Amino acid sequence: MRGWEAFINEQTGAGGYRCPNVLVRSACAAFGFVYLHPFLDGNGRIHRFLIHHVINGARRLNGGAIVPVSAVFRRHEDLYLDVLNGFSRPTTRLWRYAPGEDAPHVVSSPGGRPYRFFDATGEVRFLHRMLIEAVRTELPRELHWPSGFDAAFEQLNGELNLPRPDLSALIRMVQSNNGRLSSNKRKTYPHLPDEVIARIEEVVREAFNPASAQTSGDDESSQP
Secondary structure: HOOOHHOOOOOOOOOOOOOOOOOHHHHHHHHHHHHHHOOOOOHHHHHHHHHHHHHOOOOOHHEEEEOOOOHHHHHHHHHHHHHHHHHHHHHHOOOOOOOOOOOEEEEOOOHHHHOOOOOEEEHHHHHHHHHHHHHHHHHHHHHHHHHHHHHHHHHHHOOOOOHHHHHHHHHHHHHOOOOOOHHHHHHHOOOOOOOHHHHHHHHHHHEEEEHHHHHHHHHHHHHH
16 A cells, blocks of 8 residues: 555656556556555545546646546446456455454465556556547536536526426436436426426427537527
8 A cells, every 4th residue: 555655646846757657647546546445435436536636636637627537437337347357356366264253364365466566458448448438428418518407497497487496406307317307206296287397308308419509509609
């Protein structure tokens, strides 16, 4: 763990980085941490935070921008687990345990070498792929979200006599469920007629449609 701390806290003014490549350093820092697994809980969340920490520390993104790579991880959980298991399964076989009264006892361990000198090729490739997808798909989607919400809210607020908090919640629920209000959420609003719910769904789908956002942007840019 001390070696990992020294690696993650390296500064450019103190002799330079041992690994100057930001992508490689980010993957080694983040996956190295989760493989060490120092805490009972929260290791995965800290591991994903460290990706942003290292990239932002390199000052490659202006204004403290964050690439939403964690969202892309969730869409590729199988690939993510394959990378984690590629390290953990063979390394776990190097440990030997004996049954204990409260918990197993460690009989023998490989020491720090497997954790200090692991081959991070798969981790770097995976992170590179996730960052590319985040920039090409997830980031534009998240940037479009506020404008989509504002457009849906403005239109529905002018059409429907609903409390603003309820309308805001309905837009969020419909958008997060691919343009439909789930049956469980529908029970929360039994007083609303089906045609009102259908109208909310229609407006939300249109407002969050990337094609409609592009058309709106083209219209604005064409105005003198």
